[in-house]
Amino acid sequence: MNLTVKIGKMVMKNPVTTASGTFGYGQEYAEFVDLNCLGAVTVKGISREPRQGNTPPRIFETPCGMLNSIGLQNVGLEAFLKEKLPYLRGFDTNVIVNILGGTIKEYIELAEALDGRVDAIELNVSCPNVKKGGILFSSDEAIFRELIREVRKNVVNSTLIVKLSPSASSILSQARICEEEGADAISMINTIPAMAIDIESRRPRLSNIIGGLSGPAIRPIGVRMVWEVHKTVRIPIIGMGGIMTAGDALEYILAGATAVAIGTANFVDPTTTMKVLKGIEDYMRNHEIEDFSSLIGGLIWDREGR
Amino acid sequence: MNLTVKIGKMVMKNPVTTASGTFGYGQEYAEFVDLNCLGAVTVKGISREPRQGNTPPRIFETPCGMLNSIGLQNVGLEAFLKEKLPYLRGFDTNVIVNILGGTIKEYIELAEALDGRVDAIELNVSCPNVKKGGILFSSDEAIFRELIREVRKNVVNSTLIVKLSPSASSILSQARICEEEGADAISMINTIPAMAIDIESRRPRLSNIIGGLSGPAIRPIGVRMVWEVHKTVRIPIIGMGGIMTAGDALEYILAGATAVAIGTANFVDPTTTMKVLKGIEDYMRNHEIEDFSSLIGGLIWDREGR
């Protein structure tokens, strides 16, 4: 049975990775998961400088989902390279580093510093552009394109992944821009902006008011978006959003994902990644599938309906 | 205690209505709910001609939500006026009629035929425009504007509500267009395009492949959108999306909704509308609130956080 997949230059021994921000820097879950068994570890978003993140409360549970407004608290580039990366390098797995910046320059500096030292760089574009008055990089197509183009120039040895936000005005044209600007892959979906209110205090449940919705609630939205993007571009997709089981992962894969990332599910069951991997193997065995890649985009459909 | 709200010309004795497509033509629920107690009954989307809708299967349950691709099966305008409306007119409640067409002309004809005979007309803009090659009315702002402008000319005696789709490229600019073109109110949110796959057959769960996601899963998204739109326009909002309890309804109200619509919850518990109404009354009593309207948009927040 061959589970190997390729995302740009990065060869993954299996299609299972973690979603940025839900698996810490790997170490936090090493007690529950043999990191050697993962196709890749994707770490919490890294910024140039360390960040404190938003004021608590930062999380709130909603039906079959959760809101978070962590505000990208992280140790910063330097500490990551010194303290976190060496640990991960001790395992036989790929390291994907999610990066974020407030300016294109910050992104470039991060990309330069990481290029060649990590297997892949994942661009988190759901950040406010401080130079452009705080609008999101993902909400203006011209800036979005410029960001990818500039970062691409600086990512020569690592694989470049762009993480798309489901709240982008058009996820399809963003996917096309990624392909045109030479990104190696797309990862999707990021959380969906959402909100909850404490009716007793009349205040938002999160101090940031709006947070990102993740978890099984959003899975059907993620699967639909992956399917649409898969029909639109040829670069590989890392699918995520509410994957709790191998069956959920296979939905993403049949819709067109080459690899899958486990996010919120790590919180619910820290061993989810391993269960998903085993479940995919079982499915392939039961269906007598030798090569994992034959499943990618394997949805059977026709325009008349099913 | 005063629960009266005004949506355009329509005075509702309380802020609770039903979401189009989830309450049939009212009659189906009369066994469980005293329709006289509702602020309004919103009926299934009506088209000029009767429609058969999509091939089954049309529904599928997802975590805390459901997909539907009913495809707007309905009895058509004539049968609605002859068979369904007289029944509803027997109750002391408002009737809101959700309409849909494949061309602007169809919308206008529907609006003309219903104007003055029903209390409000709700424009469902999530329909494909057959003249423009099937693109959605909601996905092109120029057509969206034209649609509202033309329908507005023909809705003189009834209240005109425009129902926004959460998958619109920008819900805020659509809301602004509604206000500019003189719509009396906005209702939101419609279902979110989504998809599920049967991994055994490798086929979509719905014969239409993509369906609309509704239910508690989407509530935090709906509340966020209502809050954003409430900050943007001054016309009233009918809030909906995953309201299961009075607490959920109050979240929408504090976020800025003047009235609320119960959708998928009717399927889960046919008496939800009455429970929501009673729960709002209890909340007002407990918090010594005399006038319902003082709750609308009553979220306490500041830019620094909560």
Next chain:
Amino acid sequence: MSRLNRAEVLNNIPLTDREFILRLKLPPGSLSPMPGQFYLLRATNTFDPLLRRPFSAFRWSDEWVDFLISEKGKGTLVLKSLRPGDEIDLLGPAGNYFPPPSGDMKLLVVAGGIGIASVFSILREYNGDSVLFYGARSSDALLIRKDIEDFSGEVVLCTDDGSIGFKGSVVERLRLYINERTPEKAIVYACGPEAMITALKTYMKETGLRGYISLEERMACGVGACMGCVKNTSEGMKRVCIEGPVFPVEVL
């Protein structure tokens, strides 16, 4: 009497690893179901599972109703874990029913798998000379064997693997039966998996055999409002929850 009630679990008896019989107490004065009618059950306060699930009335008295249920997914798993004293939401009886036979008809009751839950009550509730054709994968998937032994009429068991009774499908066996006996006034009442229904429909249309088939479709409202549960029939889209679940074979 409202069709919407809270009902107490009286007992919940496992038959196999997956199948069980759930007995609910009916509120005093409840409507009794007719053969083929169903109820919509909801057993949790959470929203996962979200929607009510439909189950045929398998057996009933004035005081209780039994459901014969096969575990498929989340909804049925919750039902399986209910214990006496638990309370659940019950909506029903819902849908139409198998029309009672007229006069001296021969009742050919055809059940595949868990479909037995929908048609079994016909044997008790409707008078007439009845034959039960009941098929399953293998002998241990044939449920309620004791009740079947107690039934005084003719019983024809079929299994795919031949571990008991006829080796093959109930529809094949029905064909043999009809070919042998050519009953004059026969009427079919059937429920079962899709493959069985398809074969049965074809056979009945070929031979002009008349009767009724109970269909399944996913449901949201169960009261005719959502248009979710439709089947395409020769008379247009029909809601399984209102115009069904029982359809005359002619329209299918």
Next chain:
Amino acid sequence: MSRLNRAEVLNNIPLTDREFILRLKLPPGSLSPMPGQFYLLRATNTFDPLLRRPFSAFRWSDEWVDFLISEKGKGTLVLKSLRPGDEIDLLGPAGNYFPPPSGDMKLLVVAGGIGIASVFSILREYNGDSVLFYGARSSDALLIRKDIEDFSGEVVLCTDDGSIGFKGSVVERLRLYINERTPEKAIVYACGPEAMITALKTYMKETGLRGYISLEERMACGVGACMGCVKNTSEGMKRVCIEGPVFPVEVL
């Protein structure tokens, strides 16, 4: 020994309408908790509720651990309905703990409401001359009265309505106590609702009284990965699930 286990419910005893004591069987060879540590519990297969919920180890032996739980919402409702023989997911022990006192310290254990669950074990596990200050709304909200009677040290009860003990908050009462006795080497161990914590913090900072407070914050992962459960301290953002739940009063 993994910190992630399936655990059997041994019993589940209601104390009031809302409060109950849930006893889980610990897998053989499990780590024992320390006072102030907690476990993350998850009792369903569905995704509503979704996340594990944190609860302090209230009492334990080598074989079992007791949780003293107050019903708040969906998660605790599920836990309340567990019955002996049920199995649930258990992750822990988690977090840091109340540092044991050194030498001849006077232990001032301060609990408000359900906060008793977190600090009660100190009375048993740590040696020293202990006083328990335990406050609640009214006498019937004071839990585990029998256990408290059995405790050989000094107990000071407080109620908001004066229905038993001191009328007023535990922090007021603590102040009176300290003013009267001015214990030389005292250390506070506290857990309770936000208002109590705020008052206590202010008082301790004013007087230089030293000690530790256990804090609550909503948690997602419980293992330090999500950065969801942080509190802003004088040493920066600290994760309650890893660097907490117990913090020295100086950093708060």
